[in-house]
Amino acid sequence: MKKVRLADVADLAGVSMKTVSNVVHNYPHVTPEMRRKVQQAIDDLGYRPNLTARRLATGKTGMIALAIPEIDHPYFSELSRYIAEEASRLGYRVIVEQTLSNPEAERAVLNDREAGLVDGVIFHPVRMQSMEVARLQRDVPVVLLGESTMPVTADHVMIDNVVAAQEGVRHLVGEGRRRIAFLGMVSGDTTGSTDQRLLGYQQGLVDAGMTPDPDLVLSVSDFTPEESSRAVAHALASGVAFDGLVCRDDRFATGALFALRQAGVQVPRDVAVVGWDDTELGRWASPPLTSIAPDKRELAATALALLRERIDGYHGIGRHRIVSHALTIRESAPLGAPAFQSR
Amino acid sequence: MKKVRLADVADLAGVSMKTVSNVVHNYPHVTPEMRRKVQQAIDDLGYRPNLTARRLATGKTGMIALAIPEIDHPYFSELSRYIAEEASRLGYRVIVEQTLSNPEAERAVLNDREAGLVDGVIFHPVRMQSMEVARLQRDVPVVLLGESTMPVTADHVMIDNVVAAQEGVRHLVGEGRRRIAFLGMVSGDTTGSTDQRLLGYQQGLVDAGMTPDPDLVLSVSDFTPEESSRAVAHALASGVAFDGLVCRDDRFATGALFALRQAGVQVPRDVAVVGWDDTELGRWASPPLTSIAPDKRELAATALALLRERIDGYHGIGRHRIVSHALTIRESAPLGAPAFQSR
């Protein structure tokens, strides 16, 4: 019961390796009788093709790497799911590379010490700068995710963060909010996702004829709900007054909801909250979060489509794709619930 | 800038392939001068070893598969994170296999059509029965996760569900709850995780001198918070009265909290709720969930340790490991908040 090879099957069936291979691959032109005989031998021997050998011979691994900061961040776990599903649809297996936002780990994603592991990489960098990505990128096809400005050498998929943030602000303004804060600058987040969201937030205020107030931009010391909660609690304690809040992501929004509740501030009556990413975490928050919803499925499909083209030989310049988003309205910032009136 | 091979490096350096290989692998007995020369050639050529070829030659892939129902279920995404971290610590890469609780997909995990993809598999089945696992399991080392009764042919890691559920009940009883319900029978969940939790729940009631009431065992039609919420709403509407609730997992508990809130039932005053898995979802629920907390890190470490031993040649009988758990107390079922008294 050991190591059955293609050649063994060929021997038993009394045919050549090529014929066995043809059967394994379901090639059309094999006589039914031949096919039967070979299949018999395969079954008898319990033969299964060795993937590694096949890869060596074909030069294709049938695998892609998905490199993300944290597997268990709700946004990334949900995105991973769609990517896994789409990949499997295209016949790829996915190997997950968790960078934990570690610069070295991010570098290792592109600067791999060995080759031939995967056919392509989908990479969401957090610390790595555009230039560095360009410099390190080698022969492996790469599609970048996330909101930073990306090098023209790589493909890139994102949503329009500026517009999305503007829409979030517009929604709050439309509901009568006049002092709208932004939650989540994080030091070390060098890729500019937050910057773009902040920019859109400011733009949204200007669009509404308001003047951005620096005091209303809240910083968080780390990418956790705990820190977000702390930041909001601190702002409230410091007397920063706001009736609307746009958050960098649902996790931060979750922490914010907690802090507001602790402080006896009612949502949405006193403060309307908008999250980002539309994750399950926000969907079941109390109150459920209104959230900017990137089309994760489309994101996954687009990323894989681009990657596939690269794998199939496309060598052109980097392409940028903007994927659609929506504002999912829920209780934390509902329609028709003007400030200071309970529903 | 194409395909630099080991042989090319050897040529340039004017040494044999073996020597280059020795340098690449940091073998001790190479003269410093030789090493320098070879390293030079490696750098000049930008050589990187081809993993696939190495695998073919060594027979080891350095990869393990993690097969779970859903990547984005909070419990599994958190578990995945620890497994990824531990795997990377041991030098393994992880490929994620999402079964979506599909029987065929689960079968495919063990019954793989091709060999040589991974060195081992960590598998959390949901639909597959013990017998079937035993029947399908082949030569690849497998460690099973989850609570079903598992075949003696495979290793298995779990927490003691019965005891954990008893503890959950005991906690509620200690806080003065007298009508404690259990939420989450799901049809099609054939592995018995829920069964064991239910058993522990019943045992816990008996321990406290109470009589299990079938009406207090709530069924859910699918593994989603939505359905859980619906089930609880239905129970409330039907006049089922309870002052404590043990949930099959945090997701169900989240749905339950929602339904209770909608119905104007206060948690924990009117109903104290205990979740299961201690996920971020529950940590930020409102109120934050008391939850049975499997030690996910230990779970991951144990599973990988067992798998590693198998990969390294252990061929003995299946080993069962019980990993520790705790009851994390939070607001949904706090200490010192007897029923019908607000805090």
Added chain:
DNA sequence: CTGAAAGCGCTAACAG
């Protein structure tokens, strides 16, 4: 301590 050569198991070009 280094070099030569025989695999690892499969694919694919090329004949037949």
Added chain:
DNA sequence: CTGTTAGCGCTTTCAG
């Protein structure tokens, strides 16, 4: 439509 054979790139005895 089927058979032969030369790789794919690395590891690893086994001599030297």
